[in-house]
Amino acid sequence: MNAPTKDAPATAVSRASRVQHVVSPGGIAAWLVEDYAVPLVAMEFSFAGGAAQDPQGRAGAAALLAGLLDEGAGDLKAEAFHRALDDHAIRLRFSAERDEFFGHLQTLSRNSDKAFELLALALNAPRLDAEPLERVRGQINAALKRESADPDAMAARAWRRTAWAGHVYARSARGELGEIDGVTRDDLIALRMKMLARDTLKVAVVGAIDAATLARQLDALFASLPEKAELTPIPETEIQGLGQRIVVDYDVPQANIRFGRPGLARRDPDYIAAMVVNHILGGGAFTSRLWQEVREKRGLTYSVYSTLMTAERSPSFIGSTSTKNERAGESLNVIESECARLAAQGPTAEELDKAKKYLVGSYALRFDTSTKIAGHLLQLQREGFEASYLDRRNAEVEAVTLDDARRVAKRLIGDAKLLVAVVGRPEGLAEPAAA
Numbered sequence: 001m002n003a004p005t006k007d008a009p010a011t012a013v014s015r016a017s018r019v020q021h022v023v024s025p026g027g028i029a030a031w032l033v034e035d036y037a038v039p040l041v042a043m044e045f046s047f048a049g050g051a052a053q054d055p056q057g058r059a060g061a062a063a064l065l066a067g068l069l070d071e072g073a074g075d076l077k078a079e080a081f082h083r084a085l086d087d088h089a090i091r092l093r094f095s096a097e098r099d100e101f102f103g104h105l106q107t108l109s110r111n112s113d114k115a116f117e118l119l120a121l122a123l124n125a126p127r128l129d130a131e132p133l134e135r136v137r138g139q140i141n142a143a144l145k146r147e148s149a150d151p152d153a154m155a156a157r158a159w160r161r162t163a164w165a166g167h168v169y170a171r172s173a174r175g176e177l178g179e180i181d182g183v184t185r186d187d188l189i190a191l192r193m194k195m196l197a198r199d200t201l202k203v204a205v206v207g208a209i210d211a212a213t214l215a216r217q218l219d220a221l222f223a224s225l226p227e228k229a230e231l232t233p234i235p236e237t238e239i240q241g242l243g244q245r246i247v248v249d250y251d252v253p254q255a256n257i258r259f260g261r262p263g264l265a266r267r268d269p270d271y272i273a274a275m276v277v278n279h280i281l282g283g284g285a286f287t288s289r290l291w292q293e294v295r296e297k298r299g300l301t302y303s304v305y306s307t308l309m310t311a312e313r314s315p316s317f318i319g320s321t322s323t324k325n326e327r328a329g330e331s332l333n334v335i336e337s338e339c340a341r342l343a344a345q346g347p348t349a350e351e352l353d354k355a356k357k358y359l360v361g362s363y364a365l366r367f368d369t370s371t372k373i374a375g376h377l378l379q380l381q382r383e384g385f386e387a388s389y390l391d392r393r394n395a396e397v398e399a400v401t402l403d404d405a406r407r408v409a410k411r412l413i414g415d416a417k418l419l420v421a422v423v424g425r426p427e428g429l430a431e432p433a434a435a
């Protein structure tokens with residue numbers, strides 16, 4: 001975010017000062033960073049909802065809708081719509097995550113009018129024709145079938161179904177085999193109408209476009225959408241099954257292990273300290289305790305990590321690894337031991353210093369392309385931050401003290417009980433349950 005603007009040379013300005021708050025005549029708001037260094041425009045936007053809004057027994061509806069919005073709109077059938085995108089070098093796609101529905105647009109600035117025209121059609125007049133509907137459904141089904149035999153995906157599914165049993169989070173955001181076949185065109189129309197609305201819309205734009213032009217385009221894109229979303233309330237939920245080891249019997253040479261427990265919400269005052277603690281435990285490739293103990297010292301795996309997930313209704317702290325079946329018990333024992341050691345003793349001063357330096361230094365990598373910048377600006381809006389947070393974030397990381405880190409390590413990891421799901425024929429664990 002240090003490239004020169006249209007009217008001013010590059011200077012050592014704050015990141016937040018580069019962000020303009022644009023409000024269209026119709027009241028559509030967006031964050032804009034003007035950047036004329038490269039003749040591109042990148043737009044990222046989101047609506048609340050996502051796969052959590054899939055109708056009962058219709059898991060995959062949001063994913064199917066996301067796959068269809070760029071498959072024809074207005075008078076343009078799918079082939080003509082794709083040709084128009086290709087002819088103007090426009091990248092347009094949609095995606096559905098657990099709690100959000102996303103749109104992504106990237107175009108050359110000289111083609112931005114055409115790009116916004118096609119995006120407006122996709123949002124406001126999608127065709128949802130029968131042929132692309134069945135084609136996209138088939139693509140999702142093919143991916144779900146591949147995942148049904150992929151040990152890593154199987155471990156994630158087994159963990160998710162136990163952790164959030166009875167809750168919509170137990171379902172895959174992509175959909176479920178058998179359920180997506182029942183999703184109808186009417187389901188998609190209803191989902192679009194209740195989810196794609198102006199009151200939950202967040203927009204971030206980066207590139208060669210000025211505020212007045214963007215304001216006009218915002219109205220053309222979004223002003224015709226419903227004013228308010230009609231989302232189904234999603235209840236809060238707690239991760240269940242702490243201390244359980246679920247084994248899914250599968251004839252593969254490696255055991256794929258997924259582990260986790262509750263995490264912290266993004267707006268929790270301890271989140272930044274938890275981020276630092278997680279980096280020390282399993283977030284920092286090559287330097288984390290799990291990497292050093294599981295891979296470097298014992299050679300048990302090629303990869304092991306942990307991360308914080310901030311699902312709105314149930315934030316979590318999860319991790320994953322894979323290892324030879326005969327060493328699965330040993331690997332898991334090391335992971336659980338390192339979790340317990342960090343909870344009991346906290347990090348060292350040296351670990352804390354290295355983690356903070358890495359997290360502060362690597363923050364700049366989120367700003368090296370227009371698409372990354374737009375994505376990060378959108379993320380901050382979704383999390384409820386002002387643009388000023390761009391300048392505060394590193395200071396918050398640097399302010400984490402050793403006492404903070406030790407206190408939050410206890411809070412995050414607690415008694416170190418993990419919900420564990422293993423796919424394979426692991427040795428040294430409990431007897432396998434039914435697959």
